[in-house]
Amino acid sequence: MTSFTPLHRLVIAVAVLASFVTFLDGTVVTVALPAISRELGGGITTQQWTVDAYLITLSALILLAGSVADAYGRVLVMRIGLIAFGIASIAVAAAPTPVVLIIARAAQGAAGALLVPSSLALITAVMRGEVQSRAIGVWTAFTTAAQLVGPLLGGLFVDFMSWRFVFLINVLPIAVTLFLLARLRLPEQARTTGVDWLSGVLCAVGLGGVVYALIEQPHQGWSSPLILVTAIGGAVLLIVFLLRQRRPQPLMPLSLFRVRNFAWGNLATLFVYAALSLNGFVIGVYLQQGAGLKATVAGLASLPITILMILLSSRAGRLSGRFGPRVFMAAGPLIMAVGALLLLFVSEQFDYWWQVLPSMIVLGIGLSLTVAPLTSAILGSIDESRSGIASAVNNAVARVAGLLVVAMLSTIVGGTLNLGGFHDAARVTAALMAIGGIVSWIGIRRPVAQRENEPVTG
Template sequence: MRKISPAVWAFVVTSTAGFMAALDNLVVTTALPSIRAHLGGGITDLEWTVNAYTLTFAVLLMLGAALGDRFGRRRVFTVGLTLFTLSSLAAALAPNIGALVGARAAQGVGAALLTPVSLTLLTAAVPAARRGLAFGAWGAVNGMAVAMGPLIGGTIVEHLSWQWIFALNVPIGLALLPLARLRLTESHGPNSRLDVVGTALASAGLFGIVYGLIRGNSDGWTSAPVLAGLAAGGALLVSFVVWESRTATPLLPLRLFRNRTFSAVNGASILMSLGMFGSIFLLSQFLQNVQGYSPMTAGVRMLPWTGMPMIVAPLAGLLVDRIGGRVVVALGLALQATGLAWFALIVSPHVSYAAQVPPLVISGTGMALFFAPVAAVLMGSVRPQEQGVASGANNALREVGGALGVAVLTSVFTAHGSYASGQSYVNGLTPALWVGSAAIGLATLAMLTAPRRSRARALVAAGTAQPVAQGTVGDGEVVDGAATPVG
């Protein structure tokens, strides 16, 4: 029997754990009516079963990356996976809504610890020449988990119960823990000191911003708590930038943003999440509330969108190795924007499902072309010792973008429509989809600002550097590959 390589083990462990963490972004949305019937609570309590996870996940991602650099990435990954598994069990056994919200917050902490270090662990295990394919598969798995959350959640609720949404994480987590200990290689970042002040400022600032965005629709955008959250969060993030520019051991080296590729990828990621998360949130409800499908059936009807990554992502990963990630990512974003615009043009209370399939397929193809290569482009734009920080920052911005997308698109929806009738829902959904499409269109433009030809590649062409596929660079730009200077 052929021995399984360390790279394959690393992919299996990190992508499976990442799938569970990403899945919990939206998996609970279709279970909310069942949770309310069983545990009681008002609409605010139900909102927090979703928001508690999103908030803690978003605000602690950079801390997870910093802890991995300081104490060891495998160690932090194992701690995060353990916490996520135990809190999933607590959520399944929650006797009341308050206990469920607390367990969801703990899940978010665990996910924030394991997610940013998982890609770094995978990078260390995979040969440089194969990283494009590995990153593509890893990104596709995580992207598919987010998109398929409503389908998986609806299926479990309809055939088992809402508790099993969380209980199924437990045996998977228990199986992964010994594999993580035995099959992953420990690594550390370059800094031996934690940026405690920077971590506190970034976490508190992101908490204030995300809290204000999430609560804006229910409490009112001019209410004191929302305005205080947004103002305090913004002030803390400004303080974070000032602190990071002065400290000797920054949590997020600001010089990374001088790299056009790094800035473009992060700008595109936050805008893509804004459009995608908000659109999936509203479209899944359109299929249930307007067209009368059950939670599971609605999820099945969205498979042309959510299932496309399983078909397209492997091809996208191969394309990264051959032609580079910039063009593939930009094409994926353009297709997503086109799909949402198409849906906005045709949506009506009685639109046939056959008419919905083309925009769903286009959006799904675009999502696959984005998620598969974007990790390779991101990780290829920074030094190896900065990859944990880069991954944490990118994931944090995507989570913030998702929270922003649900808040902004729902705000547009409520300004033009309501749940009163099918036509009223469509009246709100249509402009919301246009906003989502516009956001992803801007993401396309952001990605196209990345340099077409890197300084490092220019050195290779001139014969003054040796190419290393998807490798590392100094301060030069890297898009499709990297180089290391000779001598």
């Protein structure tokens, strides 16, 4: 087995820390939502917008950021993103009203968009083959752990300090990443073509319009002129965005989707990450508002998933590099679907150990089998010269999935996140996971390079 070189280790450390900041901030907020709405007001709508304001800009601008990283250099773009993310985090922590909070969260998402594609592109640019699969496995273990440990950290800050300190957690990782980034010496590609800024605007405004309509329609109704205008206008802008991608040097090269594993892998990503986002949001909020747990205890609920991810993800990435990703990408989501259905045992007489823990264990096993092979299958199918935009597209798909499912939360849970709504969310989560597994089994194939590199036997 090929070992990591010192350069590989430094690249992995930078990639993990830079992505850690973005993913941590996307999930650490979950258990803080009840405290935020209590202090600033706005109920479930404020909670939805606190999550989705971040995801709108992150999702919409990740594509633009991937193109910018390929054009101007991944290290430079990452450095700018880290500094901007730190400034926006301080603004969120100091927000006096829901409107200021939501605007600052949107700024955080915009800065975060600069980090994720650049970090993964560093790995895919420096490493290929089984070493790349192992590196992505390590990246996946720690960045996914960041998403899962976020609720625990958030709960500790909410219970013992204030929800405002939740958004300052990332200051230390940002400082460490900037220090390591200064030591990283990589030959950056020369700037190639211009960046399609108009496509970035079309994508951002289009997504914003659709999400606004989905979040606000339970209060205003589909007959509201504002809801109709934002929904239809947003959809039209997204269609124009897609049509514009047929021009030379597009922001999102549609030719990427002619690569089988890239196309089917992103379709699987859409369903799996929608399910993960829905499950994370609902568990973080219901365990506090429905089951009456403290924020810290609610955050601890998902700790078994974190532990299993750290223990198993790197190994799953290594096995995927050796045997191909298809079986892992099919089995993992199906196992997670079973885990989601186990949450139907949650009742009014709440008991974490018998009603929630089994689900967390099964979800953790399934997630560990899924994420590293999924990422490796998608990015390993694309040439290194387009690794930045390929990473950006995949991350955009994952964030858009979470964005849309959180925007539809009121519809999914019937307007109130009570026990019945919690069970409805568990069923929808299981269905989305199962579809993701089926899509993977149908569409994913073992990369040709892996088959060619196998030793000849017999």
